[in-house]
Amino acid sequence: xxxxxxxxxxxxxxxxxxxxxxxxxxxxxxxxxxxxxxxxxxxxxxxxxxxxxxxxxxxxxxxxxxxxxxxxxxxxxxxxxxxxxxxxxxxxxxxxxxxxxxxxxxxxxxxxxxxxxxxxxxxxxxxxxxxxxxxxxxxxxxxxxxxxxxxxxxxxxxxxxxxxxxxxxxxxxxxxxxxxxxxx
Amino acid sequence: xxxxxxxxxxxxxxxxxxxxxxxxxxxxxxxxxxxxxxxxxxxxxxxxxxxxxxxxxxxxxxxxxxxxxxxxxxxxxxxxxxxxxxxxxxxxxxxxxxxxxxxxxxxxxxxxxxxxxxxxxxxxxxxxxxxxxxxxxxxxxxxxxxxxxxxxxxxxxxxxxxxxxxxx
Numbered sequence: 001x002x003x004x005x006x007x008x009x010x011x012x013x014x015x016x017x018x019x020x021x022x023x024x025x026x027x028x029x030x031x032x033x034x035x036x037x038x039x040x041x042x043x044x045x046x047x048x049x050x051x052x053x054x055x056x057x058x059x060x061x062x063x064x065x066x067x068x069x070x071x072x073x074x075x076x077x078x079x080x081x082x083x084x085x086x087x088x089x090x091x092x093x094x095x096x097x098x099x100x101x102x103x104x105x106x107x108x109x110x111x112x113x114x115x116x117x118x119x120x121x122x123x124x125x126x127x128x129x130x131x132x133x134x135x136x137x138x139x140x141x142x143x144x145x146x147x148x149x150x151x152x153x154x155x156x157x158x159x160x161x162x163x164x165x166x167x168x169x170x171x172x173x174x175x176x177x178x179x180x181x182x183x184x
Numbered sequence: 185x186x187x188x189x190x191x192x193x194x195x196x197x198x199x200x201x202x203x204x205x206x207x208x209x210x211x212x213x214x215x216x217x218x219x220x221x222x223x224x225x226x227x228x229x230x231x232x233x234x235x236x237x238x239x240x241x242x243x244x245x246x247x248x249x250x251x252x253x254x255x256x257x258x259x260x261x262x263x264x265x266x267x268x269x270x271x272x273x274x275x276x277x278x279x280x281x282x283x284x285x286x287x288x289x290x291x292x293x294x295x296x297x298x299x300x301x302x303x304x305x306x307x308x309x310x311x312x313x314x315x316x317x318x319x320x321x322x323x324x325x326x327x328x329x330x331x332x333x334x335x336x337x338x339x340x341x342x343x344x345x346x347x348x349x350x351x352x
Contacts, residue, residue, distance in 0.1 A: 044267025048237030055241025078230025
């Protein structure tokens with residue numbers, strides 16, 4: 001399974017929750033597969049999906065799922081200690097770890113080599129860290145949502161992309177639509 | 185009233201309840217005061233762009249955020265300011281310690297000080313410079329302006345404003 005297969009699998013589970021989606025292909029794929037007002041698409045700023053999601057979870061009570069990638073977490077490694085030390089039980093960080101920088105041509109990341117993001121998250125103090133295979137992601141995510149415990153999920157999947165159009169929605173429209181969904 | 189208390193009183197009076205900080209010696213008193221206030225959730229960040237991500241999320245969650253950092257952070261956060269805070273039109277008061285100005289003991293700080301205002305200007309970020317303690321009387325109006333126009337706004341606070349660096 002590649003990332004878009006994982007997103008297609010989990011779409012019915014994340015649809016009813018606030019989702020902050022990583023820059024590039026992940027946002028474009030989610031937008032194509034299941035556009036929702038509860039989705040916040042990042043059009044720029046690699047690395048900050050987990051930070052935006054944590055800030056959102058700390059500021060209000062609804063459940064928040066940040067969809068991130070291994071490359072983006074590597075870019076913003078400082079996020080993991082911040083998450084560990086500011087526990088928000090309405091927060092789930094889903095790292096889709098395909099061992100590559102998918103949006104830029106599938107160059108390998110260190111997470112696909114020696115570095116284990118699962119081990120790093122645990123070393124940073126994150127208490128509930130679950131590594132799973134792509135096919136298990138939906139079930140693991142459902143359980144994490146039901147547990148009401150802050151959870152980091154590292155989903156190991158294959159590298160690869162589908163052809164998707166860019167998102168042409170205006171950023172202020174994305175943000176405004178999302179904020180109305182947060183308040184609804 | 186200390187200047188630290190006055191600054192944090194203004195934040196609280198403007199309903200700012202989510203503050204992220206990356207420390208600077210000059211800002212230590214303000215950071216202590218923020219940590220002590222029950223009205224504010226204080227979340228230290230490891231890097232300033234991470235902090236701006238946290239603030240963006242908190243804003244979309246209905247809280248008014250602020251970031252406290254050194255001017256060296258402008259070099260770190262230009263992409264985030266342009267592609268997140270400005271692109272999505274989000275308000276962000278940035279209380280910035282303006283290192284490398286008069287009374288600065290560390291030469292390297294001057295290297296970013298000389299770029300600070302030029303970079304903020306290039307980004308079209310409204311910028312205020314606190315040099316004397318009485319300049320802080322404008323903070324309340326600056327905060328109101330920030331949340332009126334939904335922009336990042338810089339408040340540079342130099343060593344003269346803080347009364348020097350003490351024993352450093």
